[in-house]
Amino acid sequence: MPKTLFDRVWESRLVAEPPGEPALLWVDLHLVHEVTSPQAFEGLRLAGRRVRRQDLTLATMDHNVATGAGPADPLSQAQLEALERNCAEFGVPLYATGSGREGIVHVIGPELGLTQPGLTIVCGDSHTSTHGAFGALAFGIGTSEVEHVLATQCLPQVKPRAMRVLFQGELPPGLTAKDVILGAIGRLGVSGGAGHVLEYAGDVIRGFSMESRMTICNMSIEAGARAGMVAPDDTTFAYLEGRPAAPQGAEWESALDRWSTLASDSDAVFDTEIEIDVADLAPQVTWGTNPGMVAPIDGVVPDPADYPDAEERETVERALVYMNLEPGTPIQDIAIDRVFIGSCTNARIEDLRIAARVVAGKRVRNGVRAMVVPGSAGVKRQAEDEGLDRIFEAAGFEWRRAGCSMCLGMNPDILAPGERCASTSNRNFEGRQGRGGRTHLVSPALAAAAALEGRFVDIRDLAAAR
Amino acid sequence: MRAFRSVTAATAVLDRADVDTDQIVPKQFLKRVERSGFGEFLFFDWAKDPDFELNRPEAQDAKILLAGRNFGCGSSREHAPWALQDYGFEVVVAPSFADIFISNCVKIGLVPVALPPDRVKALMSSVAGGGELTVDLETKTISAPGNLVVPFEFDDFQRHCLLHGLDDIARALTHEAEIIAYEQNHPAPFETTALP
Numbered sequence A: 001m002p003k004t005l006f007d008r009v010w011e012s013r014l015v016a017e018p019p020g021e022p023a024l025l026w027v028d029l030h031l032v033h034e035v036t037s038p039q040a041f042e043g044l045r046l047a048g049r050r051v052r053r054q055d056l057t058l059a060t061m062d063h064n065v066a067t068g069a070g071p072a073d074p075l076s077q078a079q080l081e082a083l084e085r086n087c088a089e090f091g092v093p094l095y096a097t098g099s100g101r102e103g104i105v106h107v108i109g110p111e112l113g114l115t116q117p118g119l120t121i122v123c124g125d126s127h128t129s130t131h132g133a134f135g136a137l138a139f140g141i142g143t144s145e146v147e148h149v150l151a152t153q154c155l156p157q158v159k160p161r162a163m164r165v166l167f168q169g170e171l172p173p174g175l176t177a178k179d180v181i182l183g184a185i186g187r188l189g190v191s192g193g194a195g196h197v198l199e200y201a202g203d204v205i206r207g208f209s210m211e212s213r214m215t216i217c218n219m220s221i222e223a224g225a226r227a228g229m230v231a232p233d234d235t236t237f238a239y240l241e242g243r244p245a246a247p248q249g250a251e252w253e254s255a256l257d258r259w260s261t262l263a264s265d266s267d268a269v270f271d272t273e274i275e276i277d278v279a280d281l282a283p284q285v286t287w288g289t290n291p292g293m294v295a296p297i298d299g300v301v302p303d304p305a306d307y308p309d310a311e312e313r314e315t316v317e318r319a320l321v322y323m324n325l326e327p328g329t330p331i332q333d334i335a336i337d338r339v340f341i342g343s344c345t346n347a348r349i350e351d352l353r354i355a356a357r358v359v360a361g362k363r364v365r366n367g368v369r370a371m372v373v374p375g376s377a378g379v380k381r382q383a384e385d386e387g388l389d390r391i392f393e394a395a396g397f398e399w400r401r402a403g404c405s406m407c408l409g410m411n412p413d414i415l416a417p418g419e420r421c422a423s424t425s426n427r428n429f430e431g432r433q434g435r436g437g438r439t440h441l442v443s444p445a446l447a448a449a450a451a452l453e454g455r456f457v458d459i460r461d462l463a464a465a466r
Numbered sequence B: 001m002r003a004f005r006s007v008t009a010a011t012a013v014l015d016r017a018d019v020d021t022d023q024i025v026p027k028q029f030l031k032r033v034e035r036s037g038f039g040e041f042l043f044f045d046w047a048k049d050p051d052f053e054l055n056r057p058e059a060q061d062a063k064i065l066l067a068g069r070n071f072g073c074g075s076s077r078e079h080a081p082w083a084l085q086d087y088g089f090e091v092v093v094a095p096s097f098a099d100i101f102i103s104n105c106v107k108i109g110l111v112p113v114a115l116p117p118d119r120v121k122a123l124m125s126s127v128a129g130g131g132e133l134t135v136d137l138e139t140k141t142i143s144a145p146g147n148l149v150v151p152f153e154f155d156d157f158q159r160h161c162l163l164h165g166l167d168d169i170a171r172a173l174t175h176e177a178e179i180i181a182y183e184q185n186h187p188a189p190f191e192t193t194a195l196p
Helices: A005-012 A038-047 A074-090 A105-112 A126-134 A143-152 A177-188 A203-207 A210-223 A234-240 A250-259 A310-323 A349-359 A377-385 A388-395 A444-453 B079-087 B099-108 B117-126 B156-164 B168-173 B176-185
Strands: A014-016 A023-026 A029-032 A057-060 A120-123 A137-140 A154-157 A161-168 A196-201 A227-229 A272-277 A284-286 A294-296 A338-341 A369-372 A420-423 A438-441 B006-014 B064-067 B091-094 B111-114 B132-136 B141-144 B148-151
Touching (some): A014 B176, A023 B176, A029 A105, A038 A074, A057 A105, A105 A120, A120 A126, A154 B168, A161 A177, A196 A210, A210 A234, A210 A349, A420 A444, B079 B099, B091 B117, B099 B156, B117 B141
Parallel strands (some): A120 A137, A338 A420, A420 A438, B006 B064, B091 B111
Antiparallel strands (some): A023 A154, A284 A438, B132 B141
16 A cells, blocks of 8 residues: 555554554653743652653753843743753663753754654754654653653554645745745644644755755744654765764664655655745745735735635734724835844755845834744754854844744733734744734744845845755 | 543633744743642733733623634743643633644643634624533533534544543553563664763
């Protein structure tokens, strides 16, 4: 029977299939961070359980850490110290702030070569879907499940359905993976992928770098899908070769043989299939309070009256009130106060290079505060080796230490009430970047251009963005 | 996890679509290292509005929440179901839920009931202005004022776990032999404990 990539990974990780119960799925890599783990470690302690596979577990600090000069606030500091104590007590390796190895979990996993094709990867964070870019089955879990994986290295799971998202056509110059995935979420809606694992396919995906594929898979959850996957290929293998946790020597050769079989059969049947043409795609900007509320850069803020469904109309009305936007306003007329380039969606080296190209030799507009937060200490070092930090600082950007930063505002990096931000992150929910803050999700190129102009601009007009 | 069979209680109505976990419990409250005490932060920003749905008199002491589609989307934070449960809710009824949210609910004994949108609307009408519902997981029915009885579907296994308050980890460990066999047949791809 023909199989999908997802079928192949799923079937290879089945530990037990008790009748009438969910399957017990093996977990190859468990990533841990400070926010969703303290109650899980406490649960182990209360039950007298240990961490079953310390060698398949890795912890880092990312959500709470201060990326500026000051320390984390006392509550955050207590949570970071709790992670340190828990990791020491349970023997979990920890890449702590200041170790030079820390970073956003979804940036350091791939960077270390831990994220490999065919593995099952979980983390108490919904953006774990990022790792699917390597052909891994990777999904976010809750804290009870974190405890479950720490104790058993397995998870009871009911098999989700499979959906193929096929991108057709050639991507116009100046557009990036972020525009492709925002456009796809606009099409699918924020629950269109619910109950499914997505497989992204098509020439556009094949042509994308690993960084771009990670941006795509990262936002699968914003379409309601727990996981997104891309079949591994030479781009994947070239990215992994030589990384610290990647196989070496003869093991590398046998890994390549194994990984090369990880693809969907040409006659594989998906429960759902959608096709999206990217040839006419324009740069995307969200205008509302969920990632599906998105418009092209040459579009306008929609009119609630144009939505026939009453529930949807109400949702749009509420979003426009929160965002303080009038229907019919051209997207390019929206003025911004802040720019955030960072997050597990767009803080890898490629993202920073693209943004740096746009701002090189220019200045951030007066009255706009802009910051760049590298995704990991490793990305920060590499960017500094390439001189990107100097380009950003000369243009008036703040250059920060690695962390989740203003993606979720659990640290000092937040918007003030009413402030409007062009952000390369993944969620524009009410208050996400700070209570009363207004978030517009965009690509790094568009965020960089918005910093210079103080409003959204059509980056297709900028030679540097191409 | 505590067992759940049925509840008869006041019902709160939050008729909004795509309520995300950032609204259910905002990020500034995720810094706690305890599992309890999140109820006071439930819908923290929305609750400042005196007209917010949960501030209405008929929603006081509610143990059942009727909500809009795609409830609990966004972040994987289990703090969201913790907050709902700590606030007093035992059941959430909606046309649909986000995948991770539903799994988090079941793990802690908060009962998520999915019903067709028109059935949810009918229940909302039946308690408009106040009134109790009975949610019975054994019979898989919701009883509303006016002799309205709405049957619902529920995953057999999850229902079994909820009815008996079963501990997932203990159950998984009954498969210890299979776990050991899997480990022996599948060499680890790396050792995180031995990275340079």
